[in-house]
Amino acid sequence: MKKIFAVLMSLLITLSLAVGCSSKNNEKEVKEPVTVNVGAPDGLPAIAIAKLSQENPEVKEGYKVKYTLEATSDALSTDVMKEALDIAIVPSNMASIAYNKTSNYQIAGTVGMGSFYLVSSDKDVNGLNSSLKGKEVGNIGKGLTPDITVQALLKEQKVDSSTIKYNYSNEASDLVSLLATNKLSTGIVPEPALSGLLTKNTDLKVICGVNDTWKDVFKNENGYPQSTLIVKSSFAKENPEFVSSFIKTLDENIKYTNENPKEAGESAVKFGVNIKAPLLVKAIDRTNLKFIPIGDCKDDYTNYYNSLLSFNSKVLGGKVPDENIYYAEK
Known part of the structure; x- marks a missing residue:
C-alpha cells in the first residue's frame, strides 16, 4: 500500500511540474505586439490616414500602429532622416532625398497626384x-x-x-x-x-x-506624383506581410475618404489636421487623393524627377534615385 501511495505521489508531483513548465512556456510564447510608426505632415497627406489614426483598426495580428501627425514637412523630414518612421507619407521629392541620404527608404506608391x-x-x-x-x-x-x-x-x-x-x-x-x-x-x-x-x-x-x-x-495618364508612400527597407524586409496589409488598408481608406468627405473631414479634425471639416467636402473632388501602387506609376516618378533635376538637383538630394528606390511587394 505504501508503495502504491508513493508511486501516486510521484506521479502527481511529475504532472504538477509538467503543467508548471507548460504554463511558463506559454507565458514566454505570448509576444508583445510589434509597434509600427507611421507619419504624415499636416495637409492632404494626413487626410489619407486620418480615419485610420482615429479608429486604429488591426492591420495585421501581432502589430500595433502608432500614427504621428507632424505640423510641417520639415519636421517630418527630420523623423525620416533619423529613420524613426517605418512608414510615411511624404512629398515626392522627399522620398528621393530619403533614399539618396539613408538608402533605407523605398517608394511603395503614390498617395496623391498634384492638387x-x-x-x-x-x-x-x-x-x-x-x-x-x-x-x-x-x-x-x-x-x-x-x-x-x-x-x-x-x-x-x-x-x-x-x-x-x-x-x-x-x-x-x-x-x-x-x-x-x-x-x-x-x-x-x-x-x-x-x-x-x-x-x-x-x-x-x-x-x-x-x-x-x-x-x-x-502626355501621361496620372499626372505628377505629389505625395508618396515610403516604407523603411529594413522594416519591410522583416515584415513584408504587414506592409502588404497596410498598403491594402490605406488604399481602402483613401477610397472611403473620397466617397465620404464629411466623415473623413471630421476624422481629420480629430487627428489634428489644420482644416475645417466642411471645407473638405468642397475640396475633395480637387484633392486628387488616390493610391497607385508603384508598379503602375514608375514612369510618373521618372519623368517628374528628371524635370525637377533640370531645375534644382538639391530638391532630390543631389540626383535622380536609381531603380532600387522602388519597393517590390513580396
Missing part, C-alpha cells in the same frame, strides 16, 4: 501657358517643387518664365490672403486652401489644374 490649381480674376488668363506673359502670378516656395513644377510645364511649352513676374509666398495661407484681398489677381493655390479662398473672393475662377495640365503637356 495645385491656377486661379485668376483676369479674363486674359486662360491656362498655364503664354497667357501668363506680362502677368504677376502668385505661388509658394520659390525654387521648391510647387515652383519647379510650374516652371517645367512652361518650359515644355516654350514659354519664357522671365516674362512672368512671380510673387512668392512661404505658406499657402499667405498666398490666399493676397488673392482674397485682391492684392493679386492670379495665383497657383493648393487644395484644401483653394476651396476656402473661393468663398472669400467670388471673382476668382479656377482656370485649370496643374496636374491636368501636366497630363496634357507631358
